[in-house]
Amino acid sequence: MNDALEDFRNTIEAAAERLLQISEEQSRIPKAVGKWSAKEIIGHLIDSASNNHQRFVRAQFSDELIFPGYPQEDWISVQQYNEESWPLLVQLWKTFNLHLLHVMSCVPEQALKKLRAKHNLHQIAWVTVDEGEAVTLEYFMRDYIRHLKHHLKQVFENNPQAT
Numbered sequence: 001m002n003d004a005l006e007d008f009r010n011t012i013e014a015a016a017e018r019l020l021q022i023s024e025e026q027s028r029i030p031k032a033v034g035k036w037s038a039k040e041i042i043g044h045l046i047d048s049a050s051n052n053h054q055r056f057v058r059a060q061f062s063d064e065l066i067f068p069g070y071p072q073e074d075w076i077s078v079q080q081y082n083e084e085s086w087p088l089l090v091q092l093w094k095t096f097n098l099h100l101l102h103v104m105s106c107v108p109e110q111a112l113k114k115l116r117a118k119h120n121l122h123q124i125a126w127v128t129v130d131e132g133e134a135v136t137l138e139y140f141m142r143d144y145i146r147h148l149k150h151h152l153k154q155v156f157e158n159n160p161q162a163t
Ligand code: NI
Pocket: 044, 147, 151
């Protein structure tokens, strides 16, 4: 897991700097009609961080990995991320993820590697796992980081001026 955590820290630090090169005005423009703006994508990642924070802590008091999902479009529209300040969103995203990195680094090896037969990663994971296949918390945490990287890539593809 240590390799993933080091890479996660580098990703957070580098992306936060790049994100701040996107202007307030640019950050609210979606790439196309019906697509998310940079503010909405980072907002979605904040929703992911806040939901997964709960999951990563609760998983350590349980043998299962069964958690509620969050309807992403509804969460974005209710919170009106486009109306919030861009530097504030970037700061929140960065700080929340640095905390999650810390939380991940505190999980005992036994809890990370324990096979969990009961889970709903066929519903809530980014790269889903069949219901009948046992999973680990480590897999779920790595999946969180993969999902985050996927959306960062999206933001930077839409905003090539941020280097
Ligand atoms: Ni997503």
